[in-house]
Amino acid sequence: MQPQQPERHLPHPRRGASPGRRAAGRRAPDPGRGLRGVRGRPDLRGLARAGSGAGERPRRAHVLQGPRAGGSQGRLRHRLRPHRRLRGAGQVPGLRQPRGSGRGHGLDARARESSGARAVRDRGAQAAAGRLRGGAAPVHPVAGQLHHGPVRGRRFRARRRPRARGRRPGLPRLEPGDGRGYVGERPRHRGALLSGTLGLVGVGLIGGSVGLAAREAGWEVIGVDRPPVLERAADFGAVDRASTLKEVRGADLILLAAPISRVADIVGDLAPTDALVTDAASTKTRIVGAAEKAGLGRFVGGHPMAGSQLAGVEHAGPELFRGARYFLTPTERTDPEAYREVARFVREDLGAVPTAVEPEKHDLLMAALSHLPHLMAVALLKVASDISPEALSFAGPSFRDLTRVGASNPALWSDILAENSHAIDEALAAFAGTMEQLGRELPDRGSIEGRFRAAREAYDALGGILVQRSGRNAEIAIPVENHPGVLAEVTTLMGSNNINILDLYVRHSNTARAALVLTVDSGAAEEAMDLLRGAGFSAELEG
Numbered sequence: 001m002q003p004q005q006p007e008r009h010l011p012h013p014r015r016g017a018s019p020g021r022r023a024a025g026r027r028a029p030d031p032g033r034g035l036r037g038v039r040g041r042p043d044l045r046g047l048a049r050a051g052s053g054a055g056e057r058p059r060r061a062h063v064l065q066g067p068r069a070g071g072s073q074g075r076l077r078h079r080l081r082p083h084r085r086l087r088g089a090g091q092v093p094g095l096r097q098p099r100g101s102g103r104g105h106g107l108d109a110r111a112r113e114s115s116g117a118r119a120v121r122d123r124g125a126q127a128a129a130g131r132l133r134g135g136a137a138p139v140h141p142v143a144g145q146l147h148h149g150p151v152r153g154r155r156f157r158a159r160r161r162p163r164a165r166g167r168r169p170g171l172p173r174l175e176p177g178d179g180r181g182y183v184g185e186r187p188r189h190r191g192a193l194l195s196g197t198l199g200l201v202g203v204g205l206i207g208g209s210v211g212l213a214a215r216e217a218g219w220e221v222i223g224v225d226r227p228p229v230l231e232r233a234a235d236f237g238a239v240d241r242a243s244t245l246k247e248v249r250g251a252d253l254i255l256l257a258a259p260i261s262r263v264a265d266i267v268g269d270l271a272p273t274d275a276l277v278t279d280a281a282s283t284k285t286r287i288v289g290a291a292e293k294a295g296l297g298r299f300v301g302g303h304p305m306a307g308s309q310l311a312g313v314e315h316a317g318p319e320l321f322r323g324a325r326y327f328l329t330p331t332e333r334t335d336p337e338a339y340r341e342v343a344r345f346v347r348e349d350l351g352a353v354p355t356a357v358e359p360e361k362h363d364l365l366m367a368a369l370s371h372l373p374h375l376m377a378v379a380l381l382k383v384a385s386d387i388s389p390e391a392l393s394f395a396g397p398s399f400r401d402l403t404r405v406g407a408s409n410p411a412l413w414s415d416i417l418a419e420n421s422h423a424i425d426e427a428l429a430a431f432a433g434t435m436e437q438l439g440r441e442l443p444d445r446g447s448i449e450g451r452f453r454a455a456r457e458a459y460d461a462l463g464g465i466l467v468q469r470s471g472r473n474a475e476i477a478i479p480v481e482n483h484p485g486v487l488a489e490v491t492t493l494m495g496s497n498n499i500n501i502l503d504l505y506v507r508h509s510n511t512a513r514a515a516l517v518l519t520v521d522s523g524a525a526e527e528a529m530d531l532l533r534g535a536g537f538s539a540e541l542e543g
């Protein structure tokens, strides 16, 4: 699915070069990636606005006034949409909608902050400020907490410096560039992340890969895990040092990469913190709900669509996420600035493609795209093993392709599948019905040929994450009315239609109408405008 991912049949010893051999300097981001193959499907349009007609929005506290100190968080009501099923009402992005008049589950089925914390934060802030030539970043606090836009052209020079503990000499440390702004650059935002301290909770395959990539991008990475894991992670270069949950509360960014069943509890233990927090868990609904319940005001759910059947930091690599889709799951409570910062980390420091989707839709999609295939691998391996113990030794490439993930981490997968069992039930039923129908059609060559033609077409749309780019960007300003959830509506509308948001900021206004400004590739601007207008926004193209 991801052309950039390495060959998966062979367990890779370690992805990427050793820290000492890694190229110094920052990787150039490749923001023009996106999944074109499925762009603009009509059934995806209007997704984010289902059930709410334009112009019917009640006037409420402005979500863009932000959830922090004196902001609107307390006033905003959380209106999660009802859980959508694979069948029945509601469209699910990427899942086929009804065709013909079939019934049941067949192919034609109907669609159915402590002192320790402060100390870390202060150190990070001082380090960031100290690295700025000519003094600290200007601060632009604005009533309503949202500040002017992105730090455009954040330019750092890589410079080799000996590691403090001498363990991994040669890792690049990053410094700001010459401080000159681009023409039209907006003032630096107070909360903009300047590669400060990243707190990783869970330093296995995913956490370790984030740590390796983040350290290359100039972050100081502190890790929370079992002591032997942290020891290995430090030797491997995935963390600078061991830390505690109490201390990571003060980090600039916290990324939770523990098993799903632990993440909701960790989220509760982390509160209160005003740090930017994200997670990497494979399911989202419960975790996002837990974070909101715990009052983590700057939480943005995340899930990289990259991984491996292997577990543990030994198998981590800094390139794991490069070019991969990376889901972010903002809700109506999400602080737009927090979303922007996490999306930027994902895009620039991990090299992935941030894509916004609602948490419930994410989990439905994953049931079909990730969880069902893992169960299928388990079932195929069982069927073949049950034939005879030797049967497996005769398997060819097709069987191998289809069963690689059967070798996945059992503890991790029992966790994932239990968490998403309701959605998986639906996917399993759809799959069972489809197999039954294919079985009935076997004598009919014409219809099986048709099924393969349709499958090939679907396959061609897989993982088309590389896109043609026009090479220029366009800004779309969306004057937004006072109503909660606008960030999630806009980002999921773009994400569901595979339009990559390259940047996003809020043009603050003390009047009722602030503007959310999106930067997209100019080749996608027209489609983005159509989608936004179709969803009831008065989008304006700028620059």
Ligand SMILES: NC(=O)c1ccc[n+]([C@@H]2O[C@H](COP(=O)([O-])OP(=O)(O)OC[C@H]3O[C@@H](n4cnc5c(N)ncnc54)[C@H](O)[C@@H]3O)[C@@H](O)[C@H]2O)c1
Residues within 6 Å of the ligand: 201, 202, 203, 204, 205, 206, 207, 224, 225, 226, 229, 257, 258, 259, 260, 262, 266, 280, 281, 282, 283, 303, 304, 305, 306, 307, 308, 309, 310, 311, 312, 313, 409, 412, 416
């Ligand atoms: N493996 C994949 O392909 C993949 C892909 C995307 C997302 N994810 C998600 O990433 C997360 C981590 O998966 P992984 O593959 O890295 O697993 P892993 O087993 O390699 O690593 C998990 C780490 O979390 C640590 N841990 C367990 N409980 C903890 C706690 N309470 N506090 C701190 N650390 C704790 C473990 O010791 C281990 O080092 C999961 O939530 C998973 O759903 C996995």
Ligand SMILES: O=C(O)C(=O)C[C@]1(C(=O)O)C=C[C@@H](O)C=C1
Residues within 6 Å of the ligand: 281, 282, 304, 305, 306, 307, 308, 309, 310, 369, 370, 371, 405
């Ligand atoms: O590459 C693999 O082995 C994976 O299983 C990765 C994979 C998937 O594609 O299903 C598995 C779980 C994650 O939540 C995201 C990605």
